[in-house]
Amino acid sequence: MASGTCTITATADDVSGTATLTVTSGPTHHGGAITADETWYPSANPHIIDDNVSVENNATLTIKPGCIVKFEPGTELYAGYYTPGATIANGTADSTILFTSNVATPLQGDWHNVGLYDYAMNTSSFSYCVFEYGGGSTSWPGEFYTEGITFVKISNCTFRNSGNYGVYLWNDAGFNTFTNNTVTSCASYPLHINAEYVRTIGTGNTLTENTINAVEVTGGTIHTSGTWVNPGVPYVITGDIDIGDNATNPVITIASGNTIKFQPDVEMYAGYYESGGLIADGTSGRIRFTSNVASPSPGDWYNIGFYDNTIDASSKLINCTIEYGGGSTSWPGNVYIQNAVPEVSGDSIGHSGNWGIYLNGTQYPNPNDLLNNNTFYDCPSGSVRVPPK
Incomplete structure (x- = not known):
């Protein structure tokens, strides 16, 4: 019989039934x-990747629903x-x-990844796929890996049991x-992304039971x-984030309920070099800025900063918890404000390595309003530093 699907109907003693018979011509080998x-x-199931498969020369590889693609160790x-x-x-x-391993007893990291690179065509798309037991590469460390493109389309997919990152x-x-x-069940973070593109993360995702669930x-x-939508797990910031561009005047909004964790000596600021704004309004769900150290201490990270080129009308810290910052001697506060007037109210600011809020320059929010409208604790240098007249 040729490969394909057929329906068989049988009748006996006035009782009939149907069954579907699928005949495959596989396995089919690729490389x-x-x-x-x-x-x-x-x-043609299963499709077995014996050696790396690369799609080139303006070609399109279309993988139909129901396909099973198995990877030999170390392939992609x-x-x-x-x-x-x-x-x-x-x-x-x-x-x-x-997309799975071709090893009889599969383990995390058996194969490398499915990847899209700089010359990938924007017709590329993945939906209703399951990726498992990949992530074996340290150079391209995810079950799904991409670089150089900003049109990655992934929906209704599951990534599990990666030897490194999920995506x-x-x-x-x-x-x-x-x-x-x-x-889920990935050996590192479920997702790695640059600060510029966090805004492209959509909703409805479930990130759970990963070794580092953030x-x-x-x-x-x-x-x-x-x-920045609330993904249900913290964001971990590994390097300084500068919000600013005179051509685009970017404003980043942190959705309510988010937790933002900072690696040591890291900061997030708006308007330092060029125009930008930061809105973190936790009215519908408190927003927390904190340390990513397992046993946090005052001064672990630097600060949330607003500088001379801040877009004041689009800069707010409302109903946030800001803790374990203040680690910089040059910008010594959990919050640092220089020649900017952001709205800062309803915040709980504490466990600082220095000041709660450090004001500098000639323009800044009213210090008395800052003291009266926020809660300060464990700030050894003081709650609000006011520049000398």
């Missing part, structure tokens, strides 16, 4: 470059590394696509869509306005 359009069908499937290429793997709720976006990569996904955010300059 090397795909340089012309190619489609993988479930009738990627598009757009050398020349333009696309991978389209759109399953359905009833017929997902599985890893290199510094210059962002999402077009990242919604309704589950990332979103890892690398530092840099933010040029584009957007909102």
